[in-house]
Amino acid sequence: MKSQKIKILFVVVALAAIAIIVPNTNSFVLLLATRALAFAILVMSVDILLGYTGLASLGQAAYLGVGAYLTAILATRYQFGLGYDFWLVVVFGILLGAALAAVFGLLAIRATGVYFLMITLALGQCVWGLAYRWNSLTGGDNGINLRARPKFGIDLANEVTFFYVVFGFFAVSLLLLYTLVRSPFGRSLTGIRERELRMKILGYNTWLHKYLAFIIAGGFGGLSGVLWAHTAGIVSPENVVLTTSVDALLMAVLGGAGTLVGGVIGAAIVFGLREYLSTLVPWWQYVLGAVYVLTIFYLPTGLMGIPERIRQRRAATASKDQEKKLASVTT
Amino acid sequence: MTCVSLRRLVPLLLGGGVALASAPASYAAEELRIGVIAPMTGIIAQVGKDMVDGLNMYLEETNGTFAGAKVKVIVEDSQAKPDTAVTKAKKLLLQDKVHMLLGGVLATEGYALAPVSTNDKTVYIASVPAADDLTQRDLPNYPYLIRTGWTSSQPHHALGQWACDQGYKKIVAIGADYAFGHESVGGFQKAFEDCGGRIIQKIWPPFGTKDFGPYIPTIKADADAIFTLMVGPMVVQFPKQLRGAGITKPIVGGGTSYDEFALPVMGDEVIGDISALQYSAALATPKNEAFVKKYRAKYGKVPSYFSETNYTSAQLINEVMKGTKGDWPGAEPFVKAMAALKIDAVRGPVAFDDMRNPVHNIYIKKVEKKKLFGYDKDELWNTVIKTYPNVGQFWTYDKATFLKQPVYSRDFPPCKFCQ
Numbered sequence: 001m002k003s004q005k006i007k008i009l010f011v012v013v014a015l016a017a018i019a020i021i022v023p024n025t026n027s028f029v030l031l032l033a034t035r036a037l038a039f040a041i042l043v044m045s046v047d048i049l050l051g052y053t054g055l056a057s058l059g060q061a062a063y064l065g066v067g068a069y070l071t072a073i074l075a076t077r078y079q080f081g082l083g084y085d086f087w088l089v090v091v092f093g094i095l096l097g098a099a100l101a102a103v104f105g106l107l108a109i110r111a112t113g114v115y116f117l118m119i120t121l122a123l124g125q126c127v128w129g130l131a132y133r134w135n136s137l138t139g140g141d142n143g144i145n146l147r148a149r150p151k152f153g154i155d156l157a158n159e160v161t162f163f164y165v166v167f168g169f170f171a172v173s174l175l176l177l178y179t180l181v182r183s184p185f186g187r188s189l190t191g192i193r194e195r196e197l198r199m200k201i202l203g204y205n206t207w208l209h210k211y212l213a214f215i216i217a218g219g220f221g222g223l224s225g226v227l228w229a230h231t232a233g234i235v236s237p238e239n240v241v242l243t244t245s246v247d248a249l250l251m252a253v254l255g256g257a258g259t260l261v262g263g264v265i266g267a268a269i270v271f272g273l274r275e276y277l278s279t280l281v282p283w284w285q286y287v288l289g290a291v292y293v294l295t296i297f298y299l300p301t302g303l304m305g306i307p308e309r310i311r312q313r314r315a316a317t318a319s320k321d322q323e324k325k326l327a328s329v330t331t
Numbered sequence: 332m333t334c335v336s337l338r339r340l341v342p343l344l345l346g347g348g349v350a351l352a353s354a355p356a357s358y359a360a361e362e363l364r365i366g367v368i369a370p371m372t373g374i375i376a377q378v379g380k381d382m383v384d385g386l387n388m389y390l391e392e393t394n395g396t397f398a399g400a401k402v403k404v405i406v407e408d409s410q411a412k413p414d415t416a417v418t419k420a421k422k423l424l425l426q427d428k429v430h431m432l433l434g435g436v437l438a439t440e441g442y443a444l445a446p447v448s449t450n451d452k453t454v455y456i457a458s459v460p461a462a463d464d465l466t467q468r469d470l471p472n473y474p475y476l477i478r479t480g481w482t483s484s485q486p487h488h489a490l491g492q493w494a495c496d497q498g499y500k501k502i503v504a505i506g507a508d509y510a511f512g513h514e515s516v517g518g519f520q521k522a523f524e525d526c527g528g529r530i531i532q533k534i535w536p537p538f539g540t541k542d543f544g545p546y547i548p549t550i551k552a553d554a555d556a557i558f559t560l561m562v563g564p565m566v567v568q569f570p571k572q573l574r575g576a577g578i579t580k581p582i583v584g585g586g587t588s589y590d591e592f593a594l595p596v597m598g599d600e601v602i603g604d605i606s607a608l609q610y611s612a613a614l615a616t617p618k619n620e621a622f623v624k625k626y627r628a629k630y631g632k633v634p635s636y637f638s639e640t641n642y643t644s645a646q647l648i649n650e651v652m653k654g655t656k657g658d659w660p661g662a663e664p665f666v667k668a669m670a671a672l673k674i675d676a677v678r679g680p681v682a683f684d685d686m687r688n689p690v691h692n693i694y695i696k697k698v699e700k701k702k703l704f705g706y707d708k709d710e711l712w713n714t715v716i717k718t719y720p721n722v723g724q725f726w727t728y729d730k731a732t733f734l735k736q737p738v739y740s741r742d743f744p745p746c747k748f749c750q
Contacts (some may be wrong), residue, residue, distance in 0.1 A: 031418065132509075135740060141461065141509035141538075142439055143413060145446045147472070232414045234443045239414070275418050278408050279426075285372060313715040 004160030011174075011261055016165025019167055023160045029276070034163045034265070036271040037170045038227040043219035043251045045179055050249065050257030052181050053213045054193030058117050059104070059124025060248050061219045064133060064211060066100050067225020068092035072144040072235040073137065090226050096217050097222020100127075104216040109207060112196075124245050131237040156230065166227050170264070173220060177260055180216065189213055206261035254295050254300025265303055302322030342396055350712055357604040361402040364603050365648070366423030368416050368434040368444065371408035372540070375563055377592055378436055378637050379408070379733060382459065384630045385638030386433075389418065399648040399657035403427060411436060413443035415640055417707045419636045426549035430659055431456060438462035438483070438510045438636075438638075454662045458644045459637060461485075461586075463514050464738050466688035468713040469563075476664050477669050477687040479644040481724075483511050485517025488726035489693040489719040490607035491522025492560075494583050499523075499555040501531045501667070501748075505546065506560035508535035508741075515560045515585045517739025522726060529748040530558075535741065540565055543572045549674075550578065560585035566593040574600040581605070591635040593712040597698075598646060604698045606713065609689075609722075611635040611696045613703055613712035620704050643676040644645040651676055684723045 022033045049055040070093055074080040081089035108119045131138045138144065149156035156162045180186050188279050191199045192206050201205050229235050238244070250268050255262025269291065277284040299305055364455045367386065369379035376698035380713050383406055395402055406429050408421035416435055423429045426446075431454035435444050441460025448455030449646040455476045457465060461483040465476060494502060502523065506512035512535070514686065532551050536543060541564055557580050561569050566588055568686065573582075580586075584606035589597075591612045612623050612633045622642070626634040634642075651660070652670045666687070673682040703712050725733045 031421050031425070035418070091551060142442050145442060147446060232417055232447060234413050236413050236443075237438055238412050240437070247525045274420075275415065278410075279419070279422055282371065282408075287517075 008166065012155070013170060013173075014261075019164070023163060027159060030159055030163055031308075032271050032275050033268075034166050035231050035275070036226075036267040037163075037166045038224060038231045039223035039248070039251075040264035040267040040272070041170055041173050041227065043255070043267050044173060044222050044247050044260050045120030045217040046216045046248045046252045047257055047260055048177060048181070048189075048220070050214055050252055051225065051256075052186060052193060052211055052264075053189045055112070055210065055214070056117050056249065057108075057120040057214075057217070058242070059122075059251065060107075060217070060221055061240050061242070061244035062104070062124040062127035063100060063221025064225040064228060064233075064244065064248075065127050066096050067136060067222035068229040068235040068239055069225075070096050070222075071133065071226045071229035072146055075146050075148075075229075076144055079143075082148060082150045082237065084152040086152060086156075090223065093222040093226035095222070097225065098219035101215045101218020101221070102211075103174040104218075105211045107276050109211050109214055122244065124242065125238070128237055128240040131240045134269075141237060142165060143234050143238070146233050146235070149230050159255070160267035162230070164173070166231065169191045169223065169227055171328075174260060174264075177220070181260065185209070185212070252302075254292065254302055259304040262302050262304040289305050313324075344593075358485065361400045362403055363397055363648075363659060364403045364405065364427060364429040366421070366432045367404055367420055368409045368430035368432060368440070368697065370405060370411040370436055372382060373411045374434060375411050378459075378635075380684070381592060381635050382436075382641045383436060383448055383576065384626070385634065385641035386463075386645050388626060388629060389642045389649070393649060396653070397652040400659075409440055410436065411440070413439040415439075416440040417443050417447055420444055424451050424453060431648075431662075431665070434458055434641070435460045438514075438644070441465050443477050443555075444470075449473055453660050454665050456644055456648075458640045461511060461514075463724070466686045467734060468738060469684050472661070475666055477666050477683070479642045479647060479681075479689060481586070481691075482688060483514035483586075484521075485688075485722060485724050486607040486693045487515050487518035487611060488522040489722055490583055490585070490605075490695065491519040491524075491528070492526055492726075493524050493559070493605075493607070493695050494519075494556065495526035495528045497556075499528060499581075499583075500552075501529050501554050502556050502558050502583070503532040503534065503550050503554040504530050504560075505534040505550070505556075505557040505623065507538045507562045507565060508705065509538045510740075512538070513741050514739040516558065517744060519536070519583075519585070520557050520744050521739070523600060524674065524744065524747075530746060531748050531750075533746050533749065536565070538565075539563060541568050543569055547573055547576045547578065550580075554580060556581045556583055558583050558585070559588050561588045567596055567740075570604065571598060574615075583607075586636075588628040589713060590637075591633045591713065592637070594713070595632070595673045596605045597694055597711060599700065600682075601698045601711065602700055605695060605716075606698075607695050608636055608638045609642045609691045609692055611679045611694050611713040611715050613696070613714050614678070614694065616679070618675070619677050623704060639677050641699070643674075643681065645677065646674060646676060647681075648670060679718075680721070684725075687725070688724045690721050690723045693719040695719070 022030055044172045046060050049057050071089055074089055075082055104123045113120050154161050188204055188209050196206050252263050253267030255266030273284055369375055369382045371379045390402055409416040409419055420432055431458040434529055435441050436459045438460050441457050441462050444455055457478040459480050461481050463482045463484055466478050495578045497548055504516045506516040534546050536546050559582055584604055587606040589606040650672050651665055670683045670687050682690045684690050694715045695717040697716045698711055699714045700709050700711055
């Protein structure tokens with residue numbers, strides 16, 4: 001329990017550090033940090049499924065997509081969501097993401113493992129197809145440009161203000177999801193991840209638990225989409241495409257599945273390499289590739305798993321020393 | 332050319348440009364900073380390389396200065412994604428404090444970059460993105476945008492007229508299923524049908540299709556010709572598979588279907604195919620001959636229109652800077668000055684209409700295998716067989732009437748003669 005408190009303290013300090021340091025850096029770094037945080041909410045939603053429930057979803061970009069398209073369409077067609085009604089759009093975005101997940105979940109939750117992967121992939125591609133083909137609503141391949149960011153007392157067009165808003169959403173999402181995974185419901189999800197059959201025998205309706213987790217993840221995906229639309233200023237099928245889902249999944253794995261905060265670390269590293277390193281050197285893709293490969297090979301628990309591994313190694317050497325001592329004593 | 336070899340090539344060849352990009356920004360008053368956004372990775376990375384090469388070649392000819400102002404080109408990789416293009420544009424504006432943005436390839440990138448230029452009051456030169464509405468219905472939103480390339484429908488209006496003049500009555504259109512394809516097919520259809528022709532079928536394979544097996548057999552047998560609009564990897568595959576299937580109908584191709592960067596990897600089956608664009612590497616002018624020879628000696632390949640349009644953009648920037656004697660005039664005067672220019676470019680005379688889109692020649696080109704410009708091998712060239720001089724984006728239509736109709740799309744103009 002004590003170590004858990006230290007961990008929480010550590011995360012809080014790290015978040016505070018981000019909130020203080022980032023706005024004082026170069027404005028391009030600020031922009032990237034905003035993007036990484038908005039996307040990190042999606043990555044955390046993937047983590048709820050992957051890390052806590054044991055379901056690898058390849059269609060998570062769909063929820064980001066509906067949230068983002070909702071925001072863009074309301075803003076450009078109806079001038080809605082550009083004042084205080086921005087908060088309504090946030091609510092709608094979450095509800096729409098959750099509603100879509102509720103529909104998709106009916107189809108997807110029945111499957112497990114690779115089949116779950118395939119079904120979520122197919123459903124995600126359906127949303128992509130809609131975004132790409134429904135020209136009159138989504139602008140097709142050209143996407144939708146958002147001309148302005150909301151203004152309500154504070155002006156979100158200011159990058160620093162906007163960063164704090166996104167940061168706030170991220171911190172609240174993290175807190176909510178953390179509470180969720182520590183709740184009895186969250187524990188049951190972990191139980192399902194470990195051994196679904198046993199949970200069933202214990203009397204849990206595992207289908208319902210997974211279904212609810214799926215809906216919650218969809219809701220956070222929708223939230224991430226609302227923020228993403230205003231962050232990027234353009235919503236296009238590129239946001240819903242398979243690689244966006246894969247990115248989210250990889251970021252979760254890179255940071256460490258089943259840790260929540262791993263998501264933001266993964267997002268920061270990938271955005272940092274892809275968007276920042278690529279402005280410095282042309283061989284950034286090799287670095288990104290190497291990071292993925294090395295993580296999978298040497299850190300299957302992700303970057304968040306490093307402290308744990310160090311501790312294990314220490315414990316292992318300590319117990320070895322112990323054995324040696326014992327051996328020397330007995331002989 | 333595979334992605335892997337491209338990824339290896341591009342860094343090597345662009346080392347110079349990127350080294351520049353990583354150097355710390357200096358803020359000398361007489362320095363002109365141009366932020367170039369081009370795909371350096373991904374499936375259209377080759378296009379990005381051509382763009383940067385064209386620009387750099389002009390810059391070398393002027394010893395890296397425009398009218399005394401030292402020019403600094405900073406290239407950023409858009410990865411051909413609109414989101415990334417925006418991020419990189421912001422990087423160029425915030426970190427490098429560029430005077431202008433130039434480039435983007437896909438229409439989506441154009442649409443993503445134009446609002447950035449508006450918000451930051453920075454010049455955006457759309458040297459490649461061809462989305463019609465950037466300089467048509469949406470132009471009032473983008474006061475700092477000027478186009479040096481073309482609108483998707485611009486060459487295809489002329490091609491539609493040409494096809495009609497050849498006596499073709501029924502044509503099947505097959506085009507990549509995204510905005511650029513829709514607008515190109517739309518322009519062709521409009522001009523062709525207004526002249527009395529009929530588009531009897533429209534087929535829309537997705538962008539990036541490599542296997543046309545499901546589409547080729549559906550092409551109607553009573554068509555006189557086929558209009559194709561292929562992009563990227565589709566360009567090489569379609570003619571090969573069409574001819575392989577034994578269909579010998581004449582092809583009239585859209586601007587990108589027979590571009591110079593595809594010709595060297597195409598087989599003899601494309602000989603005789605027609606296409607239309609504002610540039611051909613085989614253009615028989617001394618200016619172009621010199622351009623092609625120099626470019627080829629330098630970069631080892633024949634320039635494509637992507638090279639030419641960025642070379643010409645650099646030339647236009649230089650002309651504006653000459654007018655101000657090397658001082659940066661500010662975004663709005665810059666755009667205004669450029670729009671008033673009339674220059675003799677590699678592609679021929681270039682001027683601008685009042686919506687800041689180029690008015691230039693449209694060349695109807697035929698693929699021929701021959702020796703050209705003193706090269707000793709038989710190669711495929713886009714021989715110009717007809718020139719439509721000074722073609723604007725509205726073709727022969729009245730501007731006001733044209734702008735009242737919706738932008739060309741999958742459903743506009745409607746396919747009246749499709750069953």
